[in-house]
Amino acid sequence: MKVNVLAAGSRGDVQPMVALGVGMTRAGHEVTICAGDDFEPLVTGHGLRFVPAGLRIEELIGSELGVAWLGHSSSNPFLELRALKRFVRLSVEEYAGAFLPLAGSADLWLSGLLTLHAADALASVGGGRHVVAEFAPMRPAKLGASGLGPVLPGRSSWLNAVAGRTLLEVVGSVFSPPGDEVRRELGLAATGRRGVVEAIRRTPGLVAASPLVVPPAPDWRGKAEVTGYWFLDDTQAPPAGDPGLAGWVAGGERPAYVGFGSMSTREADRVSALVAEAARAARVRVVLHRGSAGLESLDDAWVRAAGDVPHGWLLPRMVGVVHHGGAGTTGATLRAGVPQAVVAHIGDQPYWGRRVWELGVAAQPIRRHELSVGWLTEVLRGFARGECASRAAAVGAQVRDEDGVGRAVELLSR
Template sequence: MRVTLVGGGSRGDVQPLIPLAEGIRAAGHEVTIAASVDSEDLVTAHGLRFARMDVSINDQMRTDAGRAWIVDSAGRPFRELRHMREVYAETARPLADATLTLSGTADLFISGILTLDSVTSLAEHDGVAHSTALLCPFHPTADGRAGLTAQMPQVSPANMSRTRIGRWLLSRSVTQAGRLLRERLGMPETGPKGFVRALDTVPAALGASPLLVPTPRDWPSSVTVTGPWTLPVPERWRPPAALADFLDAGPAPIYLGFGSMSIVQPERIRDVATAAARAAGVRLVLSGTGLDGPDGDDVLGISDVPHAWLFPRTRAVVHHGGAGTTHAALLAGVPQLAVPHIADQPYWGRRIREEGLGTAPLPLNRLTVERLAERIRTLATSDDLSQRAQEAGEKARQEQGVSTAVDALGLSRS
């Protein structure tokens, strides 16, 4: 079977698709990943076929709209949705053009949440199957543990209301490319209702740990929480000498990295993180765009390093709250703190605290040296957090996310 996974968004949206694609390929299928130009090297380095979508998410994040989305959204959900619509308005046309080129190339399309609307219409037009590969919970539920926009962990009608509203608002922000695609294919417009209908009915594999996203009783049976889809450390990979020397030179450091979110505020991130780590009396490894290089004997800025290798060598992990980094810290068995910027990041920050895996999240708009130092100090000294993180990590490492997802998608080798 020809299977095409259609990724949308930044590296964090595409990287988990690689181990999933490898699992599908191992089951005997012909696999392609379609994603933005930023992801081409990442995908092809694993020997996977790549379909280029002619838009750069990294460049988009550097535009005025992209910078506003990251910097001006934390803690302001309605403002975030406005910024999000502006960003997707700017990328809708190239995304629609790129998605249209995939017509006739697959027997099964697997979309993410950002490409759900477009790929639903493409699959219908082509008369082929469609599934989704999700990285956080988007289906409405009364169970706050699995509710993206819920506010409390228990089961509550208020959670159901909030998650339904969140789904509807999301549908109004990410359907612009689909609208253009349907227009070019001569298909009737479905609008936000089409997005909601697709989310409720298309089979979904959710690449998250059940420890963080337990399956609610009120979800459709078409959703399977599989465990995370993670890349192992490449066999031939070796750490840069500067990083190896730094780790050997003293106690395990705190890691701080905000992934692709760091591209718009590297100077501020470096200054606040360095001052906070020194105030807390810990060593620091910084990771992100524009953060490379040493800063004395107690701070080292690095480029891209596999989280699966680095995180077990740290005392704790401070990150932006992306799904991939949250699960990498979970698997490493170390305490963590989320500094949410946008999108699903507040949810993961909340779940980290609710499961006793770290401190309460610190939203970007409240990030100061004093607040960060206080949380870092707790992460580095709390025996309870350390023990809980270790225990959860041991359980999470038993999950078989990729193989469970391949089974759930009906792609297991017969």
């Protein structure tokens, strides 16, 4: 079977697709991944065919428009939504130009949320089945634990389903431009929000998360299967680009990790200083991930800055993890079996922060504009005291027992 994967987005959107692609290849299928140009080494390094999207995601995130979206105050969702719409429109032409030559070349199309509308059009014109990879549950659900923005998070209620349907309409309005551009190029009429919503409703989905975290909702009616996380095998990989990090990590009490992934900011110096002050106050060493924000170590004794390091190697060596609540980092921390705390920035991140707190493996989450020295100091002290540690270890063991890639491959191969 020929499989085309349309993997738009940052590393958290691409790496799980690579993990699934490796599993599909081992099952005898031919996999091609279309993603941002900066992900070519990740894709080809795992033996998969790569098609460049024509843009570099790191440059896009670091652009003025990217910072305006990712760097705004998390207290204003309307500003976030407006900036996200501009950000999506900026990438329309590049992604559409990369997708169009793939028409008619796949037996199976695997899309994410950003590329769902485009993949739906390509499958309708050139043939092939279409399945959407859901890195967060995007379908309406009565069950509060299974919905991104429930009114009553701890209950099952029709109000949660109504909120989910409203959110779906918003998602459709934001993510319709790339698909509409592909439709126009294919000679089809643009559909806007309505087309995205209908594509979500009729397209089967694979939710790449543990059912412990995202319980399958009865009102999905079998349209979405929760498979378990799609992890790459990076648990034994030392940090090749930072030979001194392993020694620093092992050279004292277990450190904590603080990092916000691809979330950029205009306040890198302030955030870096905040982390250093909290580490000193808590007397907990910190590995600070530079990420797209460009955070830096401002305290040699307590904080050590690091670039990209395989989560499977690093996180199990931490006493706890403070992060932005991205689906990938949340899943990797769960697998590591260590406590966590979420500083949610955008999108689905408040959902993941809420769920790990409800599971008893994390501190109560906050939004980015609430981040303070006092809050981070208390979180680090909690890690050092072992708060949530036994529960995190138990959940980690269950997550490691799941075979998300294997389950997804089984479902896709049927």
